[in-house]
Amino acid sequence: MAGETVFTVARLNEYASRVLSNDPRLRSIKVSGEISGFKRHSSGHLYFTLKDQEAVISCVMFRSAASAMKIDPKDGMQVIAHGSVSIYARDGKYQLYVDGMRASGEGELYRQFLLLKAKLEAEGVFENARELPALPRMIGVATSASGAALHDIITVTRRRFPNMNILLAPCQVQGPAAPAEIAAAVRALQRFPEVDVIIVGRGGGSYEDLSCFNDEAVARAIFASRVPVVSAVGHETDFTIADFAADMRAPTPSAAAELCCPVLADLEDALSGARETAARLASDALREAENGLKRLTGSAAMANPHYAIGLIRERLRAYAQRLDSGVKTALMASEAKLFGRLEKLKALGPAEVMKRGYSIVTDEHGNVIKDVSGLEPDKRIGIQMAGGSASAVVTEIN
Amino acid sequence: MDNISELKYEQAYERLEQIVERMSAAAVPLDELMKLYEEGMELAEHCEKLLKSYDARLEKVSSRALLNEQEGAEDEPEDDEEVPF
Structure with a gap:
């Protein structure tokens, strides 16, 4: 066939050798196996094969590498050899050029490790x-x-x-x-x-x-x-x-x-943070309740102001006793305000209340009639209002 | 409600966090809020007590107890197994 390339044997071996040498994996590879056919040549180079249960490969170890090696290789020894793979062109022999070797006890340990790992993993350990x-x-x-x-x-x-x-x-x-x-x-x-x-x-x-x-x-x-x-x-x-x-x-x-x-300090910080937040939330809620009370006092004059405010004050005081000192301070302030408002209401007195259009009804003896049950038909009553008083007779009770 | 004094630190602290979160909700009535606050403070105090309960002990399991374990002894160990360093 025209154009057909015909290699010489030498060129083929050289070419194959170059192909192998160009493979990065083969340039530096670790191979585990058992040494056999071990020969130490007079030049100091070592010749042997590595084998496992299925295959063998020829190995060469040059004198310089061999003298630097820590182990004393023998037939039957399990080793891990490091080196590169190439072809000895003269013989067309593919071989491992070993530059270092160690006993593969570690390799064996590692194999056992992997076996144990797989077993325990499968068991869920x-x-x-x-x-x-x-x-x-x-x-x-x-x-x-x-x-x-x-x-x-x-x-x-x-x-x-x-x-x-x-x-x-x-x-x-x-x-x-x-x-x-x-x-x-x-x-x-x-x-x-x-x-x-x-x-x-x-x-x-x-x-x-x-x-x-x-x-x-x-x-x-x-x-x-x-x-x-x-x-x-x-x-x-x-x-x-x-x-x-x-x-x-x-x-x-x-x-x-x-x-x-x-870290102890971190736990303490988190704890006091939670404490402070809780105290703030509690005192905010109390302040809100106090504002509610403020609105209530606007209409309280109509009923008995002492009683209405006293009740709520009592409740707030009960809460205050349950709060720790941080909140107590805030609460004391709000209580003082409440108290001030109460005093103000007292100072106003009934006369001031009556000025707004309210009256007080009494019986003949001047006792305050608080609700309708204190009234009887045809009974005489007194009415106090801003500017004076009057007496009247009950004609109808609804 | 569990007895606060028997809670482990993480349990007590987790509940304290939950309480603070509940207290932050807008519509909690004042009465409930105060109860939460009170419980929160109890939890915080319990946590603090736990933090202070440590006394830097360095102890060692006795060699007899270790030997028992090696031999697979099933019997309960005695109380004096811990020994100071």
Whole structure:
């Protein structure tokens, strides 16, 4: 066929090599597998293959990289190799150019972590997300008695709420005994009714140090907790199983203490704010009632002014006794005003009232007849009005 | 009405907030308003009492209690489980 491109073998290998080298993923890749066919060449370069259950890949590690490596590779070792993928053009051999390698114990741990995480997640062990109490009566802490975590928690708590009560359940937070101790500590804290929230954790550490928090028993103890649990496994980036099981995760023990312990001054401010608002609303309402009374006094002269005002004054006084001192002051002022108005009414006297067109009816003896029941037909009565008095006879009662 | 003295802080404070909100409503009769105010002050006093009830205790669960938990002991713990630091 015309125009057909024919490659030489060398050119093909070179071309394929370039294609692989241009792939960014293949330029820097981590591969986990088991070492086999390990050979250390006299030049210092290492030749081996990495394999898993399904496949193998040839690997080369040059002397400079090999001498910088911390592990001593052997056949059968599980490793994570880092390097780039290319083709050895002469042999047409696709291989991994390893520039670093570590034992994949961590990788195995991580795999177990993922398995446990998936299992507990499916069981609902990570579903706790309870709200933390606004003010715990006591903060339970499950951590080492000698660690920095406890010190940090106490320091932060004291700063925010100086008299906060703390109950420590000491436990190891690294080593093989740690998981069982941590779980027991979390369970023990819940036996104390005053403990309203629990912090479980430790200060920072390596991935291995934190692995006791990647434990099923710890997760289950946290999940079963009667009160909310805040995890504080000092690691900004890696989440542990304990973090997932907790109601809330804090990046550090100090941060956990901040989540669990309110600032006393803030609570006091909020409280006095509510008090003041309530007092203001109460005194506003009283002032309004007083204004109502003012309107009433306009017409009170018609009946018995002492009586009408006295009644309301009595009621306001009863309220006043129930109010605290802040409002009392306002109330005293309004009462003083009321009293002044009452005195004024007194000063007016019946004569002043009569000037407005009212009269007072008396019997023969001069006793005031307050209502119609005091009248009898043909009875003689006295009438006092502005400017004088008169006597009259009742002819009809309606 | 629950007994105010038995309320937890968050319960008491939440009710206090509700009371202030009710008191802010326009059409509350004076009598009811005064009752609300009175209850509000009781709640505030209770909250204040709770804030003052703390005594900076630092205590430790006894190692025996922790061991019991590890062994899965079901029996109720004794009263003297807490020990000062």
